Amino acid sequence: MRTELRVRATQALGRDRVRANIRRAMDGLILKRRAAFPDVEELERLRDQGEAIRDHALANLPELLEALEGRCAANGIQVHWARDAAEANAIILTIIQGHGGKAVIKGKSMVSEEIGLNDCLSAHGIEPIETDLGELIIQLAQEHPSHIVAPAVHKDRREIAALFSRHYPDEPYTEEIERLTALARRVMRERFKGTRIGLSGVNFAVAETGTLCLVENEGNGRLSTTAPDVHIAITGIEKVIARLEHLAPLLTLLTRSATGQPITTYVNMISGPRKPDERDGPREVHLVLLDNGRSGIHADPQLRATLRCIRCAACMNHCPVYVRIGGHGYGTVYPGPIGSILEPQLQGLERQGELAQASTLCGACSAVCPVRIPIPQLLNRLRFEHAEAQRGKGTGIRIEGFIWRAWATAHAHPALYRRVTWIIRRMRGLVGLSIRPWNRTRTAPRIAPRSLHALVREEGLAND
Amino acid sequence: MTDARRRILQGLRVHAAAKGRAPAIPVRRFEWSQEEAVDRLEQMMQAVRTEVHRVDDAWPQRLAEELTRASARRLYYGAKGPLTGELTAGWPDSAPELVAWEGSIETTRDRLFDEADASFTSARAGIAETGSLVLWPTPAEPRLLSLVPPIHCVLLERRQIVSTLHALMVEERWAAQMPTNALLISGPSKSADIEQTLAYGVHGPERLILLIR
Ligand code: SF4
Numbered sequence: 137m138r139t140e141l142r143v144r145a146t147q148a149l150g151r152d153r154v155r156a157n158i159r160r161a162m163d164g165l166i167l168k169r170r171a172a173f174p175d176v177e178e179l180e181r182l183r184d185q186g187e188a189i190r191d192h193a194l195a196n197l198p199e200l201l202e203a204l205e206g207r208c209a210a211n212g213i214q215v216h217w218a219r220d221a222a223e224a225n226a227i228i229l230t231i232i233q234g235h236g237g238k239a240v241i242k243g244k245s246m247v248s249e250e251i252g253l254n255d256c257l258s259a260h261g262i263e264p265i266e267t268d269l270g271e272l273i274i275q276l277a278q279e280h281p282s283h284i285v286a287p288a289v290h291k292d293r294r295e296i297a298a299l300f301s302r303h304y305p306d307e308p309y310t311e312e313i314e315r316l317t318a319l320a321r322r323v324m325r326e327r328f329k330g331t332r333i334g335l336s337g338v339n340f341a342v343a344e345t346g347t348l349c350l351v352e353n354e355g356n357g358r359l360s361t362t363a364p365d366v367h368i369a370i371t372g373i374e375k376v377i378a379r380l381e382h383l384a385p386l387l388t389l390l391t392r393s394a395t396g397q398p399i400t401t402y403v404n405m406i407s408g409p410r411k412p413d414e415r416d417g418p419r420e421v422h423l424v425l426l427d428n429g430r431s432g433i434h435a436d437p438q439l440r441a442t443l444r445c446i447r448c449a450a451c452m453n454h455c456p457v458y459v460r461i462g463g464h465g466y467g468t469v470y471p472g473p474i475g476s477i478l479e480p481q482l483q484g485l486e487r488q489g490e491l492a493q494a495s496t497l498c499g500a501c502s503a504v505c506p507v508r509i510p511i512p513q514l515l516n517r518l519r520f521e522h523a524e525a526q527r528g529k530g531t532g533i534r535i536e537g538f539i540w541r542a543w544a545t546a547h548a549h550p551a552l553y554r555r556v557t558w559i560i561r562r563m564r565g566l567v568g569l570s571i572r573p574w575n576r577t578r579t580a581p582r583i584a585p586r587s588l589h590a591l592v593r594e595e596g597l598a599n600d
Numbered sequence: 601m602t603d604a605r606r607r608i609l610q611g612l613r614v615h616a617a618a619k620g621r622a623p624a625i626p627v628r629r630f631e632w633s634q635e636e637a638v639d640r641l642e643q644m645m646q647a648v649r650t651e652v653h654r655v656d657d658a659w660p661q662r663l664a665e666e667l668t669r670a671s672a673r674r675l676y677y678g679a680k681g682p683l684t685g686e687l688t689a690g691w692p693d694s695a696p697e698l699v700a701w702e703g704s705i706e707t708t709r710d711r712l713f714d715e716a717d718a719s720f721t722s723a724r725a726g727i728a729e730t731g732s733l734v735l736w737p738t739p740a741e742p743r744l745l746s747l748v749p750p751i752h753c754v755l756l757e758r759r760q761i762v763s764t765l766h767a768l769m770v771e772e773r774w775a776a777q778m779p780t781n782a783l784l785i786s787g788p789s790k791s792a793d794i795e796q797t798l799a800y801g802v803h804g805p806e807r808l809i810l811l812i813r
Contacts, residue, residue: 196619313794318801354791355747355789355803355804362781363744383769384625384628385625398730398731401804415704415742432611434612
């Protein structure tokens with residue numbers, strides 16, 4: 137079947153340079169994460185805590201959101217609710233236009249990608265300025281992030297050097313990473329100084345204190361939330377946690393799982409706008425709480441685990457599919473294993489159900505997930521539902537359904553099973569021909585002349 | 601948008617789950633001696649390119665030497681900061697010019713961005729486990745002081761060093777008194793967005809000089 141996903145994945149497999157860049161980066165991230173958790177028992181203890189904290193937050197989501205809203209309001213943060221992308225964009229646009237804003241300095245925010253904020257702002261004559269180095273590269277290249285933590289991971293320094301020299305012709309050409317980074321600092325400096333509206337995402341929103349916690353390394357997140365007169369924060373409704381103390385294990389899990397760092401350079405906890413006696417900081421802080429399909433996921437007791445995610449990206453770093461097709465191969469805002477369970481739920485099985493097949497079910501994702509999301513189980517559930525919904529629609533699916541039913545029947549009836557396997561063994565020379573699509577990218581399987589049953593009958597089991 | 605609020609909350613209440621109390625997380629801490637804690641903090645911060653100096657009461661002299669070597673011309677500090685008296689009293693004449701930040705950011709912005717080569721702040725605490733400085737910016741030492749100038753200098757007292765963030769939050773009862781902005785700083789600003797290769801000095805300070813007394 138030539139579905140969009142398959143076409144995109146095939147194209148991605150052909151981009152050797154991108155594949156090499158991603159492979160190199162993922163291998164590095166895997167090693168860094170491993171080194172950051174030298175003590176397996178401690179890691180498991182932390183994962184227990186992370187899972188419990190996030191589960192508790194989701195079980196109490198409506199109450200915690202109300203508590204968060206109340207605390208934020210008491211602190212002077214204005215809270216807005218958005219059911220979908222259009223509502224969120226409208227809220228943000230209204231705030232910016234209310235201040236006569238012509239540009240917005242942005243810290244990294246995947247939720248702003250999810251709602252297509254940049255396009256919306258540009259369409260209304262407002263310039264979105266991505267300030268995170270990776271996001272800046274992506275914006276200049278007019279692409280979308282290929283990874284949720286390292287958005288420009290698919291590009292190497294030569295591509296970035298070429299991109300910068302095209303956009304900043306007055307700056308000297310360089311391929312040195314230190315100097316490319318310094319160049320980004322120079323060109324962003326004036327924007328930080330002169331822009332009056334800032335926008336950021338949120339890593340955790342603490343209900344108990346009305347605190348927005350943001351982690352980052354570059355300082356652009358702090359600048360975007362401190363230097364302007366107005367700070368707009370946007371987050372999904374699932375990011376709330378009950379207690380401030382819960383930040384401690386979650387931060388440890390997040391930064392170690394993501395990049396192997398014991399902590400990021402900056403952990404920024406914002407609990408309100410500038411107070412009358414304070415000398416800097418925004419005079420207004422807004423928090424936009426976005427649903428966009430999350431309450432639907434929340435309603436299902438099994439699928440709800442999807443919302444535990446703290447967006448560390450460890451699942452994609454360890455995924456054999458992600459490392460081969462990269463973020464762009466998925467064609468969605470959230471790629472990798474988390475994307476494969478989240479996107480079909482956010483956008484519906486009709487549009488993204490096939491994504492649940494973009495996995496080998498090897499289980500690497502759930503083995504590293506800091507909040508223990510059972511990604512393979514959820515993928516299976518979504519595959520089943522997608523197949524059910526598709527039943528009878530296309531011949532491919534009908535044949536597949538027939539094959540699996542036959543397989544199930546054979547396994548349930550020993551006599552039939554023996555007869556079928558006897559026939560298959562006799563015809564094993566033909567098998568290579570009959571499953572050609574499978575063999576196109578794989579070595580053909582060889583069927584053994586004698587069955588395992590027969591061998592066991594003759595030789596017995598070693599530890600019988 | 602009150603309608604959105606009502607609808608979202610309604611949707612979340614459809615399937616009420618077993619609620620239960622917020623999980624109590626045992627406080628993570630290490631029984632390090634003060635010397636061990638200082639060593640750990642120093643080592644962790646040096647690993648992310650913080651310049652650490654152990655100092656005595658003559659620290660302003662020491663800082664002035666460092667900044668002279670860096671060819672800094674102006675050091676910004678908070679006019680009413682807790683260490684201002686010591687800083688100004690011990691500052692040598694030949695050293696970079698001391699500039700006090702007194703007004704609001706609106707009147708200070710241009711100078712802070714354009715002429716401040718370095719800044720000085722106190723710290724509220726140090727966290728040994730992760731090698732982090734804890735700052736709660738105040739009117740006396742505003743937020744951008746530790747962020748905009750290319751060199752950020754901090755004096756930390758040895759007795760301020762604790763083992764973990766968790767222990768500090770609990771002991772100081774942060775939940776009852778969160779400031780507008782609480783901050784952990786662990787090194788100068790950096791990025792690994794190009795080929796996963798670390799480069800220091802992106803948008804925040806390029807250098808972090810830590811004096812431990
Ligand atoms: S699903 Fe787990 S591993 Fe993947 S990004 Fe979310 S928290 Fe990290």
